Amino acid sequence: MSAAPRRRAGVRSLVAAAAALGLAAGPAAGAPAAGPAPAATGATVPAEPPRDALPGSGPAVEEAPPAEPPPTPEPSAGPAPPPAELTPEQAAARDALAARLVEARAGLAAAELRRDEAAARVVELDAAVSATGTDLAASQAAHGQAAEAAEQAQARVRRWGVRLYAGASLRPLAILVEVDRIESAPRRLGLTRGAIASARRTLERQRAVQVATGSDVLARTAALAELAQATGDAQVAAAAAEAQVEAWQRDIASLEAGQDIAVGGMVFPLLAASAFTDTFGAPRMTGTRFAHAHQGVDIFGPAGSPVIAVERGVLARVGVDVLGGNKLWLVGQSGTRYYYAHLQGFAAGVRDGLAVQAGQALGAVGNTGNARGTPYHLHLEIHPPGRAAVNPYPILRYVVEGAPAPVGGR
Numbered sequence: 001m002s003a004a005p006r007r008r009a010g011v012r013s014l015v016a017a018a019a020a021l022g023l024a025a026g027p028a029a030g031a032p033a034a035g036p037a038p039a040a041t042g043a044t045v046p047a048e049p050p051r052d053a054l055p056g057s058g059p060a061v062e063e064a065p066p067a068e069p070p071p072t073p074e075p076s077a078g079p080a081p082p083p084a085e086l087t088p089e090q091a092a093a094r095d096a097l098a099a100r101l102v103e104a105r106a107g108l109a110a111a112e113l114r115r116d117e118a119a120a121r122v123v124e125l126d127a128a129v130s131a132t133g134t135d136l137a138a139s140q141a142a143h144g145q146a147a148e149a150a151e152q153a154q155a156r157v158r159r160w161g162v163r164l165y166a167g168a169s170l171r172p173l174a175i176l177v178e179v180d181r182i183e184s185a186p187r188r189l190g191l192t193r194g195a196i197a198s199a200r201r202t203l204e205r206q207r208a209v210q211v212a213t214g215s216d217v218l219a220r221t222a223a224l225a226e227l228a229q230a231t232g233d234a235q236v237a238a239a240a241a242e243a244q245v246e247a248w249q250r251d252i253a254s255l256e257a258g259q260d261i262a263v264g265g266m267v268f269p270l271l272a273a274s275a276f277t278d279t280f281g282a283p284r285m286t287g288t289r290f291a292h293a294h295q296g297v298d299i300f301g302p303a304g305s306p307v308i309a310v311e312r313g314v315l316a317r318v319g320v321d322v323l324g325g326n327k328l329w330l331v332g333q334s335g336t337r338y339y340y341a342h343l344q345g346f347a348a349g350v351r352d353g354l355a356v357q358a359g360q361a362l363g364a365v366g367n368t369g370n371a372r373g374t375p376y377h378l379h380l381e382i383h384p385p386g387r388a389a390v391n392p393y394p395i396l397r398y399v400v401e402g403a404p405a406p407v408g409g410r
Contacts, residue, residue: 070337070383071316071329097398101255108248115245118238125231132227136220143213150206156199250280254391257336257384265311267358268399269340269380270365272305280391290323296339296381297392303376304344304364309356310380311336318352324379325368330356335385342371342379 268274276299285291313332320326324341328350331337344366356362365376382392 070339071331097255100394101252104248104251104255108245108252111241111244111248115238115241118234118241122231122234122238125227125234129224129227129231132220132224136217136224139213139216139220143210143217146206146210146213150203150210153199153203153206156202246281250391251394253384253387254394257382257387257390257395265358266395266399267308267310268396269307269310269378270299270301270305271308272301272365274299274301276300276393276396278391278393280393295389296379297396298377298379299396300375300377301365303366306347306361307340307343307363307365307378309358309360309362310338311358313338313356315350315354315356315362316352318346318350321369323370325371326363326366327369328362330362337383337385339381339383340378342366342368342377344368344376 276297278297279294280297282294283291284294309330311330311332311334313330316329316331318328324339326343326345327339327341328343328346329337329339340362342365343363346363347361350362365378367374367376371377371379380392380396381389382395383389
């Protein structure tokens with residue numbers, strides 16, 4: 001069975017269960033999308049915050065995390081009803097969820113190994129870059145010394161040449177005049193020419209050293225450039241491996257929460273046709289003081305279509321704020337806390353402390369707060385007890401399709 005038929009069948013069963021409890025039901029998910037629907041029966045629409053209260057200008061962007069933490073201590077919805085026996089479909093989905101959890105944990109272990117290997121490679125390359133940089137500095141110093149020695153040798157050759165050949169034939173004559181004994185004159189002339197030859201040999205040696213050290217500098221410079229490129233590549237690989245680890249951790253957190261939430265009877269928060277994708281962790285409101293990672297999922301549906309309680313629980317912090325618009329918290333019987341934002345309005349009687357049943361109308365799909373001007377949607381966050389927000393996407397996929405979303409360290 002394809003995803004869409006499974007989703008329609010799953011939601012029809014939820015609607016039927018809600019009807020059996022005497023709860024209001026709206027159009028089944030998967031029904032053809034219609035134009036904007038009226039707000040939920042008896043809905044009240046609080047005044048929306050002024051647009052100029054929003055940060056920045058231009059098109060509205062997704063909401064920031066709630067300014068205050070989830071409600072604590074948690075209100076109580078009273079004693080939990082006795083757990084119903086799982087249907088064969090629920091049992092099969094529970095087993096599939098457990099299998100995906102095993103798969104995700106194995107994926108996390110492999111990703112952690114790749115991350116550690118990549119991090120070790122970065123450390124190794126950093127050490128090589130440092131050592132090569134030290135060698136390059138030494139080679140550059142040796143090259144500079146060789147160049148200076150070659151220049152000095154060349155100056156000596158020039159000086160000896162000037163002394164020997166200045167005045168052409170007068171120089172040998174001057175030597176003859178200067179000597180004490182005439183028999184020493186040939187030796188003096190030979191020494192002069194020998195000194196020039198020695199200076200030239202010294203110059204040749206220094207030039208050879210200069211060439212060799214220059215080649216060494218070039219080779220070490222090229223090696224340092226290659227190491228720098230390899231280090232950059234390794235850093236990118238390490239960052240990607242770390243991102244994979246974090247993605248697997250998010251998957252595991254969602255799957256672990258899903259075992260307690262979805263299998264326990266969570267219902268989908270919209271009854272009308274809807275669509276949602278996995279945007280958990282995506283950047284939001286970058287460049288502003290509200291910049292953050294997306295902590296929930298956006299469920300798009302017709303304007304004014306009913307938004308319902310995903311499980312039995314108590315409402316808290318019902319109200320309006322600049323970013324979330326019309327928002328509320330639902331503290332579920334399971335202890336999980338759910339954040340609803342951008343509602344068009346609230347259902348009649350919705351208030352702090354109200355005990356609600358799964359499937360009970362809470363409000364209507366809207367785009368209030370900083371979602372004004374965007375497609376109508378519900379922003380939903382899931383906060384399991386004692387844990388940070390988890391990705392709602394695989395849990396919602398389980399609810400509508402009867403099986404968890406594939407894992408893969410997205």
